[in-house]
Structures are given as C-alpha cells and as structure tokens.
Amino acid sequence: MIIPSAFGLFFFGVVIGAAGGGNTENAAREKPVPTVTKTVTAHPKEPVADTTDDKPTNAKESADRDAEKPKAMPDFVGMGLQSAQDAAQKQGFYSLTSHDSSGRDRIQAFDRNWKVCSQNYKAGKTIPLDTELDFGAVKLEETCPTADQKAPAPAGDTMPNFAGKSVKAARGALDSGTSITVTDAGADDRMVLLENNWKVCTQSPSPGVALKGQPVEFTAVKYEESCP
Secondary structure, three states: OOOOOHHHHHHHHHHHHHHHHHHHHHHHHHOOOOOOOOOOOOOOOOOOOOOOOOOOOOHHHHHHHHHOOOEEOOOOOOOEHHHHHHHHHHOOOOOEEEEEOEOOOOOOOOHHHEEEEEEOOOOOOEEOOOOOEEEEEEEOOOOOOOOOEOOOOOOOOEOOOOOOOEHHHHHHHOOOOOOEEEEEOOOOOOOOOOHHHEEEEEEEOOOOOEOOOOOEEEEEEEOOOOOO
C-alpha cells in the first residue's frame, strides 16, 4: 500500500483549489448586471395669464399713455412766436406752423422777431396732440390786425380782387406761368424790389374777368403809404 506523501497531498490540494477559484471569478464576470430604469412623469406648467392689456407694466408706459391723451389748447396770443412754439412743444404739440397775420405772405425766418396775434384753435378747446397748430403773427414792432388775414387763395378761372394785398401774395395766387408787371403807383417811379413790402393799388384784368393766360399788370405803393 502506497501512502501519498505530505508534499503530494499539499500539491494536489493547491491545484484543485486554484481550479475552483478560477471558475468562480469567471462566473462573476459573466453574470449580467440588471439595469434599473426610472420613469419620470412630466407635469405641464399652468398657463400664465397675459395682463399686458390690463394695466401698464411700469411708470414709463403709464406716462406715455397719459402723453397721448388730448389736451386743452393753451392761450398763445401775445407771446413771442419762438416762445409760443417752445411752450407748445412742452405740452406735447409738435406739429406747428405759422403765417403772416397781415396777409402780406412774409416768411417768419427769425421767429424771435415775431409775435402771435391768433391761433387756429381757441384756448381751452380739447384737441389731440397730433393736431397742427397754426399761429398768425406779425413783426414785434407792428400792431396785430383786428382780424387775421391769410394770403389769398390760388386764383381759379377768374381774376381775384387783389386791392390792398401784398404784391408777393398776389403773385403767389396766380398761376406760376403768368406774365406779371408791377409799377410804382406814385410819382417817383421806384422799382418794386421786395414785393411783400408793397401793396396792390390797381390791377388789370379787373376782378371777375376770366383768366385765359393773359398778362397781368399791378400798380403798387409801400404798405405805410396810401394809394393815389
């Protein structure tokens, strides 16, 4: 009977143990790992109410809305033309124009040299801010007329009455192609240079005559003079 030696038994056990351990490790590696899936349910957000049209979002918007409201027409009569325009703009009126209240059709080149005689809307009348304001004015050293006088309307098919109107205004009312001659109604035979300083004394054709392209003749004197 052969008895295994102690060394042989130890070697045999080591071989068996190593074989068993290798199989266990491989099995652990090959075993699938379960995947955990988490389901999340989305909840829709509640709609937010639109309050844009309900009330102003801030003070600036509120101020802008107040600025768009109609306002009462201030009283500008008696003010210098430039001061009246500045005051109108501060109130929110930006559509501004002016004309010569004397009817002489002069241009208000330097507004500080003119004063307001009339306005196209009475003071206190409520009007939209985009309304055009028209100031009638004369020069500072002049007296406002009792009634505002605008330049004559464009002539139609008949000759208007230009007596007392400025030569410039009369010329402006006629067709631009009209041949016009202007002479001094006085005895000095002066040249009529600055036509808005001269007023019509006589005219040909006479008022009411049909206009058919014929030449027009005026006699005139300066505004501070009397027609002969």
